[in-house]
Amino acid sequence: MAAEAARVSPIYGLVAEFDNQDDILAAAAAARKAGYKRMDCYTPFPVHGLTEAMEFEDARVPWTIFIGGLTGMCVGYGLQFWINCIEYPLNVGGRPYHSWPSFIPVTFECIILFAALTAVLTVLGYSGLPRPYHPVFNTPNFETASQYHFFLAIEARDAHFDIVKTREFLESLHPLAVSEVEK
Amino acid sequence: MTDDQTPGRVKEPVIYQPAGAVVTETPLITGEHNYQTIDNTIGNVVLNQRGHPAQWFMVFGVAFLWVNIMLVAFCWLLYKGVGIWGINIPVGWGFAIINFVWWIGIGHAGTLISAILLLLRQQWRNSINRFAEAMTLFAVMCAGLFPLLHTGRPWVAYWLFPYPNVLSMWPQFRSPLVWDVFAVSTYITVSALFWYLGLVPDFATMRDKARAKPIKMLFGMLAMGWRGSAQHWWRYETAYLILAGLSTPLVLSVHSVVSLDFAVSIIPGWHATIFPPYFVAGAVYAGFAMVILLAIPIRAWYGLKDFITMKHLDWCAKIMLATGLVVFYGYLTEAFYAWYGGDRYEFAIMHDRWFGAYWPSYWLLILCNGLTPQLLWSKKVRYNVPALFIISLIVSLGMWLERFEIVVQSLHHEYMPSYWGMYYGTIWDYATFFGTLGFFTFMMFLFVRYVPMINMFEMKDLLNRITHFPRHAHEGDGHEEPGLGAAKEHA
Numbered sequence: 001m002a003a004e005a006a007r008v009s010p011i012y013g014l015v016a017e018f019d020n021q022d023d024i025l026a027a028a029a030a031a032r033k034a035g036y037k038r039m040d041c042y043t044p045f046p047v048h049g050l051t052e053a054m055e056f057e058d059a060r061v062p063w064t065i066f067i068g069g070l071t072g073m074c075v076g077y078g079l080q081f082w083i084n085c086i087e088y089p090l091n092v093g094g095r096p097y098h099s100w101p102s103f104i105p106v107t108f109e110c111i112i113l114f115a116a117l118t119a120v121l122t123v124l125g126y127s128g129l130p131r132p133y134h135p136v137f138n139t140p141n142f143e144t145a146s147q148y149h150f151f152l153a154i155e156a157r158d159a160h161f162d163i164v165k166t167r168e169f170l171e172s173l174h175p176l177a178v179s180e181v182e183k
Numbered sequence: 184m185t186d187d188q189t190p191g192r193v194k195e196p197v198i199y200q201p202a203g204a205v206v207t208e209t210p211l212i213t214g215e216h217n218y219q220t221i222d223n224t225i226g227n228v229v230l231n232q233r234g235h236p237a238q239w240f241m242v243f244g245v246a247f248l249w250v251n252i253m254l255v256a257f258c259w260l261l262y263k264g265v266g267i268w269g270i271n272i273p274v275g276w277g278f279a280i281i282n283f284v285w286w287i288g289i290g291h292a293g294t295l296i297s298a299i300l301l302l303l304r305q306q307w308r309n310s311i312n313r314f315a316e317a318m319t320l321f322a323v324m325c326a327g328l329f330p331l332l333h334t335g336r337p338w339v340a341y342w343l344f345p346y347p348n349v350l351s352m353w354p355q356f357r358s359p360l361v362w363d364v365f366a367v368s369t370y371i372t373v374s375a376l377f378w379y380l381g382l383v384p385d386f387a388t389m390r391d392k393a394r395a396k397p398i399k400m401l402f403g404m405l406a407m408g409w410r411g412s413a414q415h416w417w418r419y420e421t422a423y424l425i426l427a428g429l430s431t432p433l434v435l436s437v438h439s440v441v442s443l444d445f446a447v448s449i450i451p452g453w454h455a456t457i458f459p460p461y462f463v464a465g466a467v468y469a470g471f472a473m474v475i476l477l478a479i480p481i482r483a484w485y486g487l488k489d490f491i492t493m494k495h496l497d498w499c500a501k502i503m504l505a506t507g508l509v510v511f512y513g514y515l516t517e518a519f520y521a522w523y524g525g526d527r528y529e530f531a532i533m534h535d536r537w538f539g540a541y542w543p544s545y546w547l548l549i550l551c552n553g554l555t556p557q558l559l560w561s562k563k564v565r566y567n568v569p570a571l572f573i574i575s576l577i578v579s580l581g582m583w584l585e586r587f588e589i590v591v592q593s594l595h596h597e598y599m600p601s602y603w604g605m606y607y608g609t610i611w612d613y614a615t616f617f618g619t620l621g622f623f624t625f626m627m628f629l630f631v632r633y634v635p636m637i638n639m640f641e642m643k644d645l646l647n648r649i650t651h652f653p654r655h656a657h658e659g660d661g662h663e664e665p666g667l668g669a670a671k672e673h674a
């Protein structure tokens with residue numbers, strides 16, 4: 001599907017450049033209202049309200065981390081139970097092998113370790129990073145996206161995308177520039 | 184600093200604070216700033232390598248010398264064994280354990296600033312969290328060295344971890360010493376992850392700011408292709424908040440587990456339920472002292488007084504005072520236990536602490552940790568930079584003495600008189616300790632030089648929040664790129 005769209009249109013999309021967060025917020029909301037779905041904003045810092053304007057949310061993130069923590073709990077407790085009760089039982093003054101309260105600290109540390117590793121991998125993995133090349137980097141002046149400018153990209157594979165109409169629409173948002181970006 | 188009201192000025196900000204945030208009477212960013220000047224002031228420390236002050240080279244040189252002393256001490260230790268240290272029966276835990284607890288405690292302030300203050304929505308953390316987290320990493324590295332070397336055979340330290348081996352032996356999970364292995368290794372891993380994740384967007388900024396191709400490539404690799412997508416930011420912020428939520432109980436657990444190394448034993452002076460909270464408070468106390476010790480010279484030398492303001496130092500000092508009071512309460516509680524508990528051995532150890540062979544270190548400890556920080560009640564002292572620096576030094580010394588009291592004094596005067604004996608650190612003990620101080624400083628100074636030491640995107644976000652940033656302020660209104668030199672004028 002995506003490959004087909006790529007053949008139809010040789011460009012990645014149209015990218016509008018703004019110089020402040022109020023404009024990008026308004027632009028994102030307007031684009032969403034105009035029906036664009038395949039779009040993204042590029043900002044130097046997290047602009048609050050922007051993902052809400054884009055109606056974006058990735059509910060997988062917290063759940064994946066939760067599952068990571070749960071895995072850590074099972075691995076941590078299971079490891080200790082298996083070692084100290086089955087594989088290598090140590091009799092310390094006749095105390096029970098399965099002395100669960102003393103297994104809690106290590107279980108806790110394992111929950112944190114697994115959840116934290118999952119959290120970092122989740123951010124990178126779901127965002128498709130590391131990714132050295134991305135078409136949006138071809139946008140003129142895009143190096144300012146990590147410094148002081150704000151960009152709105154509407155991708156060519158969007159159902160509503162039309163090179164003329166979309167450009168007109170973006171121009172109506174009073175950007176500093178609108179650029180056609182190659183793949 | 185001038186008083187004219189130019190666009191982008193943050194002297195009298197219109198404060199747009201989210202609900203629950205602290206509204207400050209003085210701003211968290213002073214001077215004239217916009218997104219670009221923030222990037223320049225912080226980023227040019229790294230990109231303009233010729234801009235480093237002479238003090239950097241002096242401190243770095245001395246630290247490097249000390250690192251070498253540490254390496255010599257390690258080599259001699261590996262050759263001769265732990266006998267070169269002053270440890271023996273009855274005091275088997277000497278400097279190594281004192282220094283371990285001291286260093287790991289210092290690390291805790293970094294996590295407190297980055298995680299707990301994030302959860303509490305304290306915006307003042309933004310300008311100090313990056314270097315406080317770096318401080319955590321390097322302090323935990325120093326801490327980890329000590330138990331490793333104290334095992335006597337560090338080349339088989341992997342025996343501490345559970346893994347299938349030909350000896351068919353496994354760790355004993357009922358021992359706090361094994362909990363400690365898990366707690367400390369989890370702590371350093373999570374701290375490193377937290378630190379790196381926060382750095383990724385800033386590495387992208389550095390990639391885009393750098394002009395030289397190799398530097399661009401280096402930062403490009405570190406940034407992993409970060410492009411500031413709003414969707415990525417959403418995932419980033421969600422995960423970062425969850426990581427903060429995970430780090431908060433972690434940091435409390437780490438020092439609690441460290442304190443259980445002592446408290447689970449039956450040694451008088453160690454066997455006390457107050458230990459976990461009292462250790463955690465002591466850790467934060469020592470850690471904030473170290474934050475102040477590092478922040479004072481760095482903000483002066485690198486022209487960062489606009490970002491690390493007196494307000495920041497003031498709040499660090501207040502946290503130091505609060506945790507110092509908790510620690511002092513801990514000392515009083517210990518004395519009360521010894522009397523009220525009616526255990527003659529506990530009473531004897533407290534008597535020995537006050538009047539025994541190590542009495543000077545106990546009373547010096549009370550002076551350093553209990554009495555000196557009371558000066559911080561005065562606003563004049565908190566706003567006096569040299570005084571704050573000296574008090575922080577005194578607190579650092581005090582916290583080291585506290586661990587000396589706990590480790591050495593409790594062990595030297597156990598149940599039976601036949602088991603009593605004195606402990607003195609040897610020259611190798613001191614060489615190792617001062618060596619790690621050098622190593623810590625060495626790493627901190629490398630960090631300051633090669634990594635953006637203040638979180639740039641969070642500062643921009645903060646600037647955006649505290650002042651509704653005027654349109655077109657960053658171009659065509661006479662703001663030239665000030666860089667390191669001009670930033671110093673504000674300072």
